[in-house]
Amino acid sequence: MKDATRTVELCERGVANDLNACIEAPRELRKTPANFPAQVPQFNTPDLPFHSGRTGPKFNTPDLSVLLAATTFPPFPAADASSTHGDSDRQRELWKTHNADTTVDRGSRPPPTFPPSASFPVRDIMKICGACVRELPDGSYSEEQRGLRQSIRRCEECVAAGNQLVLMKKGRTRSEADDCPICQLPLPLDMEQSAFQECCMKRVCNGCILAAGKRGMRDCPFCRTQTSDSDDEKTLAMIRKRVAAGDPMALFHLGTKYHFGEFSNGLEKNMTRAVELYESAAELGVKEAHYNLGCLYDKGTDVEKDMAKAIRHYEAAAVCGHVKARYNLGATEYNAGNRDLALQHYLISAKLGHDVSLNKVKDFVHGRSSDQG
Ligand SMILES: [Zn+2]
Ligand SMILES: [Zn+2]
Ligand SMILES: [Zn+2]
Numbered sequence: 177m178k179d180a181t182r183t184v185e186l187c188e189r190g191v192a193n194d195l196n197a198c199i200e201a202p203r204e205l206r207k208t209p210a211n212f213p214a215q216v217p218q219f220n221t222p223d224l225p226f227h228s229g230r231t232g233p234k235f236n237t238p239d240l241s242v243l244l245a246a247t248t249f250p251p252f253p254a255a256d257a258s259s260t261h262g263d264s265d266r267q268r269e270l271w272k273t274h275n276a277d278t279t280v281d282r283g284s285r286p287p288p289t290f291p292p293s294a295s296f297p298v299r300d301i302m303k304i305c306g307a308c309v310r311e312l313p314d315g316s317y318s319e320e321q322r323g324l325r326q327s328i329r330r331c332e333e334c335v336a337a338g339n340q341l342v343l344m345k346k347g348r349t350r351s352e353a354d355d356c357p358i359c360q361l362p363l364p365l366d367m368e369q370s371a372f373q374e375c376c377m378k379r380v381c382n383g384c385i386l387a388a389g390k391r392g393m394r395d396c397p398f399c400r401t402q403t404s405d406s407d408d409e410k411t412l413a414m415i416r417k418r419v420a421a422g423d424p425m426a427l428f429h430l431g432t433k434y435h436f437g438e439f440s441n442g443l444e445k446n447m448t449r450a451v452e453l454y455e456s457a458a459e460l461g462v463k464e465a466h467y468n469l470g471c472l473y474d475k476g477t478d479v480e481k482d483m484a485k486a487i488r489h490y491e492a493a494a495v496c497g498h499v500k501a502r503y504n505l506g507a508t509e510y511n512a513g514n515r516d517l518a519l520q521h522y523l524i525s526a527k528l529g530h531d532v533s534l535n536k537v538k539d540f541v542h543g544r545s546s547d548q549g
Contacts, residue, residue, distance in 0.1 A: 301313070301314040302314070303316075303317060303322065303326070303329060304326050304329070305317075305329060305330055305331040305334055306326060306327045306328050306329050306330055306341045306342060306343060307330045307331070307334035307339040307340060307341050307342060308331065308333075308334055308339065309342055310331075312331050316331040316332060316333075317329060317330075317331055317332065318332060318335070321335065325484070325487070327341065327342075327343050327487075327491050328341055328343065328514075328517060342495070343491055343494065343495060343505075344520050344521075344524065346495040346496075347494050347495040347496055347497040347498070347502065347524070348497075348524055348527070348528075349497060349528070350362045350497050350499070350528060350529075351463075351496055351497040354497065356370065356379070356380055356381040356383075356384055357378045357380065357398050358380055358381075358384040358397060358398060359381060359383065359384050361381065362529075363379055363381055364381065364382075365499055365500075365528075365529055365530060369381065369382050370382060371385060372429065373396045373397075373398055373399070373401075373403070374403070374411050374414050374415055374429070375396045375399050375401035375403055375414060376396060376398050376399040376401065377418055377423055377425040377426050377429065378398050378399075380396075380397055380398055384397055385397055408439040408443075411439075412433070412439055412443060415429055415430050415433070416430070424456075424457050424460035424461065424462045424465075425457070425462060427453050427456045427457040427460070427462070427465075428453065428454065428457035428462045428464055428465045428468075430453050431449075431450045431451075431452075431453030431454040431457060431465065431468070432450070432468070434446045434447070434449045434450035434453065435447070435450035435454075435468065435478075447472075447478045447479060451469070451472065451479060453465075454468055454469050454472075455469065458489070458492070461496070463492070463493040463496035463497070463498040463501070464493070464498070466489045466490070466492040466493035466496075466498070466501065467489070467490070467493040467498050467500060467501045469485075469486075469489040470485075470486045470487070470488075470489035470490040470493060470501060470504065471486075471504075472486075473485040473486035473489065474486035474490075474504070474508075483508075486508075487505070487508060489501075490502075490504050490505050490508070491505065494521075494524075497528070499525050499528045499529065499530050499533075500525075500530070502521055502524050502525040502528070502530075502533075503521070503522070503525040503530055503532060503533050505521045506518045506519075506520075506521030506522040506525065506533065506536065509521060510536075515540075518536075519537065519540050522536045522537050522540070523537055
């Protein structure tokens with residue numbers, strides 16, 4: 177009991193990180209229940225029962241609408257820098273009006289009451305909207321939308337308001353990581369026009385390599401390490417050293433070595449190892465790793481074909497600005513008959529400089545079908 181009092185105290189001061197304990201504490205211990213929901217955003221962690229989507233919550237969830245009403249949602253991801261707050265406010269308004277029956281006006285909100293645990297309602301099935309990224313009750317979706325996968329499913333308000341999918345709002349520009357570290361210009365999409373430096377795990381554009389060569393520099397133009405293309409063993413040792421240091425790029429790069437069995441000695445093609453390394457790198461946010469995983473699962477020659485996984489990885493890469501992943505998403509949607517989504521993807525990758533995507537967009541404009549174009 178003493179512990180429960182302590183938790184409630186801490187919770188009210190906003191320092192305890194245990195919402196469960198606070199909710200489970202006997203009601204009489206909650207001295208100022210009005211303050212409690214105001215602190216909910218602070219506990220916005222994946223452990224929260226209404227975010228996790230896991231079955232079998234550890235405790236009976238209090239009325240979700242009370243928590244939702246009290247939660248300040250983070251601003252919606254903007255399409256670009258010029259996007260305004262007006263949009264998100266409008267969406268929030270829409271959301272509020274839609275839930276007028278359960279949502280209490282924030283200004284005159286009475287202290288929420290938590291019903292005794294025995295009468296807690298069974299939790300609705302929640303689904304995530306791909307546009308406003310909130311987990312909403314199943315009833316917030318039309319039948320057609322319910323059948324879609326999470327990233328392209330939209331709640332009825334978002335459909336009505338024409339809100340763009342997050343998938344289309346993010347990754348519309350090349351990331352800074354795609355810049356040549358020397359001249360700071362975006363690397364050409366053609367991989368032949370840049371070279372990967374194993375010493376520093378940087379990709380340097382051919383222009384900078386040429387410029388360095390003209391000045392007589394024969395070592396890495398970025399970090400000045402002596403390298404030799406022919407010495408696989410030395411290069412491999414260099415990569416392994418970076419892998420040991422936990423460099424995500426090195427994890428990915430070693431993955432490609434196992435994937436393609438590139439080195440003549442000491443390293444053979446090993447798909448299991450390649451996928452492991454790709455997955456570790458992808459977890460650390462390397463978009464190229466996501467892309468390669470997407471391609472592997474898409475093709476299904478080296479690993480078991482799994483289109484759902486492929487799309488997930490393509491999407492993860494595309495929202496980070498991976499151009500070819502974006503194009504592949506377009507192609508996947510096109511083949512699935514979702515021409516509208518396909519065009520949206522193609523427009524993004526075309527704007528990022530992908531010629532093939534530009535041609536696809538032209539086909540759309542001229543009403544040609546992709547297979548004829
Ligand atoms: Zn929505
Ligand atoms: Zn450069
Ligand atoms: Zn280097």
